[in-house]
Amino acid sequence: xxxxxxxxxxxxxxxxxxxxxxxxxxxxxxxxxxxxxxxxxxxxxxxxxxxxxxxxxxxxxxxxxxxxxxxxxxxxxxxxxxxxxxxxxxxxxxxxxxxxxxxxxxxxxxxxxxxxxxxxxxxxxxxxxxxxxxxxxxxxxxxxxxxxxxxxxxxxxxxxxxxxxxxxxxxxxxxxxxxxxxxxxxxxxxxxxxxxxxxxxxxxxxxxxxxxxxxxxxxxxxxxxxxxxxxxxxxxxxxxxxxxxxxxxxxxxxxxxxxxxxxxxxxxxxxxxxxxxxxxxxxxxxxxxxxxxxxxxxxxxxxxxxxxxxxxxxxxxxxxxxxxxxxxxxxxxxxxxxxxxxxxxxxxxxxxxxxxxxxxxxxxxxxxxxxxxxxxxxxxxxxxxxxxxxxxxxxxxxxxxxxxxxxxxxxxxxxxxxxxxxxxxxxxxxxxxxxxxxxxxxxxxxxxxxxxxxxxxxxxxxxxxxxxxxxxxxxxxxxxxxxxxxxxxxxxxxxxxxxxxxx
Amino acid sequence: xxxxxxxxxxxxxxxxxxxxxxxxxxxxxxxxxxxxxxxxxxxxxxxxxxxxxxxxxxxxxxxxxxxxxxxxxxxxxxxxxxxxxxxxxxxxxxxxxxxxxxxxxxxxxxxxxxxxxxxxxxxxxxxxxxxxxxxxxxxxxxxxxxxxxxxxxxxxxxxx
Numbered sequence: 046x047x048x049x050x051x052x053x054x055x056x057x058x059x060x061x062x063x064x065x066x067x068x069x070x071x072x073x074x075x076x077x078x079x080x081x082x083x084x085x086x087x088x089x090x091x092x093x094x095x096x097x098x099x100x101x102x103x104x105x106x107x108x109x110x111x112x113x114x115x116x117x118x119x120x121x122x123x124x125x126x127x128x129x130x131x132x133x134x135x136x137x138x139x140x141x142x143x144x145x146x147x148x149x150x151x152x153x154x155x156x157x158x159x160x161x162x163x164x165x166x167x168x169x170x171x172x173x174x175x176x177x178x179x180x181x182x183x184x185x186x187x188x189x190x191x192x193x194x195x196x197x198x199x200x201x202x203x204x205x206x207x208x209x210x211x212x213x214x215x216x217x218x219x220x221x222x223x224x225x226x227x228x229x230x231x232x233x234x235x236x237x238x239x240x241x242x243x244x245x246x247x248x249x250x251x252x253x254x255x256x257x258x259x260x261x262x263x264x265x266x267x268x269x270x271x272x273x274x275x276x277x278x279x280x281x282x283x284x285x286x287x288x289x290x291x292x293x294x295x296x297x298x299x300x301x302x303x304x305x306x307x308x309x310x311x312x313x314x315x316x317x318x319x320x321x322x323x324x325x326x327x328x329x330x331x332x333x334x335x336x337x338x339x340x341x342x343x344x345x346x347x348x349x350x351x352x353x354x355x356x357x358x359x360x361x362x363x364x365x366x367x368x369x370x371x372x373x374x375x376x377x378x379x380x381x382x383x384x385x386x387x388x389x390x391x392x393x394x395x396x397x398x399x400x401x402x403x404x405x406x407x408x409x410x411x412x413x414x415x416x417x418x419x420x421x422x423x424x425x426x427x428x429x430x431x432x433x434x435x436x437x438x439x440x441x442x443x444x445x446x447x448x449x450x451x452x453x454x455x456x457x458x459x460x461x462x463x464x465x466x467x468x469x470x471x472x473x474x475x476x477x478x479x480x481x482x483x484x485x486x487x488x489x490x491x492x493x494x495x496x497x498x499x500x501x502x503x504x505x506x507x508x509x510x511x512x513x514x515x516x517x518x519x520x521x522x523x524x525x526x527x528x529x530x531x532x533x534x535x536x537x538x539x540x541x542x543x544x545x546x547x548x
Numbered sequence: 549x550x551x552x553x554x555x556x557x558x559x560x561x562x563x564x565x566x567x568x569x570x571x572x573x574x575x576x577x578x579x580x581x582x583x584x585x586x587x588x589x590x591x592x593x594x595x596x597x598x599x600x601x602x603x604x605x606x607x608x609x610x611x612x613x614x615x616x617x618x619x620x621x622x623x624x625x626x627x628x629x630x631x632x633x634x635x636x637x638x639x640x641x642x643x644x645x646x647x648x649x650x651x652x653x654x655x656x657x658x659x660x661x662x663x664x665x666x667x668x669x670x671x672x673x674x675x676x677x678x679x680x681x682x683x684x685x686x687x688x689x690x691x692x693x694x695x696x697x698x699x700x701x702x703x704x705x706x707x708x
Contacts, residue, residue, distance in 0.1 A: 212603050212606045212607050212611075213552070213607060215599075215603045216556070216559055216600065216603040216604050216607060219563075219596055219599050219600040219603055220559065220562075220600070222596050223562075223563070223566055223593070223596050223597075223600060226592065226593050226596070235589050237574070237589055237590075237593070238566070238569060238593070265634050265637075265638075268630055268633050268634045268637060268668070269626075269629040269630055269631065269633075269634050270629050270630075271630070434670070435668065436665045436668040436669060436670035437665055437670070437676075437679060439637075439664065439665075439668060440637075440660065440661050440664025440665050440668070441661070441683070443637060443641060443660075443664060444657065444660060444661060444664070447641060447644060447645070448687065448691075451648070452691065455698075457645050457646070457648050457649050460641070460644070460645030460648070461642065461645050461646075463641075463645075464638060464641050464642055464645065467638075468638065472551075472555065473555060475551060475623040476550075476551040476552035476554075476555050476623070477552060478552065478555065494592045497587075497592060498587045498591075498592070501586045501587040501591070502585065502586060502587060504586075505586050506586050
């Protein structure tokens, strides 16, 4: 591990990569602050830039910096305007906004920055410990297990979608898998489902799809329903926190960093669930008099979701880097970018290209530090971006969306596909269908089919399912994950109707 | 019927069409040596189509009750929002896509940015035009010179 650390330091401390971290964090903070633009849209917009750099470590470092910056920027707008830019920072506005209203905006931002820093850094330490361990286990996996593991990941995403949403998340995942089968597959060299259209020969572009699923609907929502961006333009001053406050939030940050990290590792959970759960847990274990404070500007209530969401962001890198299976929309986009750069994340990554793996971890530390020492003093100025009139902002967002899709493929048909899918995605968003599972399914689809076909060929049929106990076990888990929520909902309904449970 | 079930109906149709293509149209043209394989190009799509049909039927028939949430935008009252602006912007994007090649990057993009803010209600031409022109030039320079991706800057007649 020490050797790896040194490799990582060497790569991450090159001038180019340091610039990438700083640039990524700044861009992320800038755009993440705008309400309605989440990390997924920002990363999707940044991908063409990252891919054309050609150096996978630099690209991943840039994108990870953008990711962190976006989460940090999102919490800034939650605190200052009560307008969270990112779902993961909604919980930060519960206590952050009341603090800002009391004239303690500077203090709230400092607490958010410190909690994010600690959450991200502790998360990176945990990642350093757990990722190598997990990937050495993953090396024992066979393509049958990979297939089963992807099924587990996809069903976990559906299972975490919440009550009444499981079948919707499932159909979106399946739709993503279906879209992945369009075009020429690696194993068969036959065009499938192209309807004779030449432009579909190579399948749908992943950047196009990412833009259409996230950036375009969010921009359209901004057009349809302008959000009021004007908070009380109070000057941000007094960034300092006292020693007592530091003492009060230290245990909260510690607990929530660990908890957030492990939630982030789970596929489908991610930063949003981690931050809400962190907030709820801290409110429940706080003493009675402090519980009253929650929701009215409690520093603990601000520190908890901030530490948790940053740790969860780090945690979500674990399955991506060790198994090559993304657990969230953002990591799915990162996976797509890596594949475009000819890097296949997975257990071999740490052996074949250790410099990428360790450089990313090192840049997480650097990125957190940059956010703390560079962004914190700049926040009052960065917050000015919120004053950009939407009449200018929205055309630019749309333009960058189009450009991203165009640069990726150099093909104007791609832009029409983008607009078409964007309209579909907006309709799906109206009807409350989750969009991230579609993209995850789309990205995993090709790999899933390859692994499935390979195990079919090795075992001459689907015998691999019962001949390999681990595969069978994983598939059983996947089925349980999908069925459990509806079973529990049914039981809760039965109980509400006065029917006793059988044992 | 609520919008989510209408969408489920559309998705069911999609899955049925996809399933038809996978089950009945793909295997005929398979070369003989591939027919000996345990897996055919149509195997995975067949499985997917069945799963998709099941999942969309569950939503369509409302087996899974979801609580009604306060949505960000209520699609039943779409007229209350700036629907006209959204549709005009979408049309503008399509026009941009169709014009990008024939008209050239510089003209198409500055036109897109100016018209985009015009649609959103901006009328300060003395701000709009310079902002759009500078942004177009900067992006073109970045893409062409820094990233090295060729984009035709001017209409074809000028040999761009």
